[in-house]
Amino acid sequence: MSNQRRIFSTTSRSRLEGVHPALVQLAYGVLSHIDCAVVYGVRTPAEQQALFDKGLSKTLDSKHLIQPDGWAHAIDLAPYVNGAIPWDKSPYFYNLHGVVLTVADIQGTTIRWGGDWDSDGDFNDQTFMDLVHFELAGAIPDAGAVHV
Numbered sequence: 238m239s240n241q242r243r244i245f246s247t248t249s250r251s252r253l254e255g256v257h258p259a260l261v262q263l264a265y266g267v268l269s270h271i272d273c274a275v276v277y278g279v280r281t282p283a284e285q286q287a288l289f290d291k292g293l294s295k296t297l298d299s300k301h302l303i304q305p306d307g308w309a310h311a312i313d314l315a316p317y318v319n320g321a322i323p324w325d326k327s328p329y330f331y332n333l334h335g336v337v338l339t340v341a342d343i344q345g346t347t348i349r350w351g352g353d354w355d356s357d358g359d360f361n362d363q364t365f366m367d368l369v370h371f372e373l374a375g376a377i378p379d380a381g382a383v384h385v
């Protein structure tokens with residue numbers, strides 16, 4: 238990790254549109270510590286259905302869908318290493334998860350990770366691993382109180 242200033246690509250930034258400001262703040266906070274890319278933000282019901290049909294998601298009631306408060310409550314965040322996402326190297330994803338949860342803790346945001354759905358610290362007690370998935374959990378922050 239270095240202290241060089243990083244920026245999200247135009248694609249990553251566009252994927253943060255419609256995402257709850259607490260998660261946008263989190264994504265930028267994480268980026269200041271470790272390079273990463275936003276893989277998914279808001280999904281339409283049709284996109285969610287397509288991912289469900291392909292087995293890439295286990296629910297049609299995804300937090301990526303716009304929630305009643307008008308925001309998506311999930312982002313998919315992937316490590317970015319030497320110019321690419323190392324999809325076949327899970328240690329990078331576990332490493333990123335540690336940074337995400339640390340930054341979230343500092344920001345006062347409770348996060349549920351797709352690599353530990355029940356948030357018990359055991360990464361081996363589940364059947365569906367979604368290492369890029371981070372969603373708001375617990376009390377949802379007031380979007381208007383978050384300054385990104």
Ligand SMILES: [Zn+2]
Nearest residue numbers: 311312313370
């Ligand atoms: Zn996700």
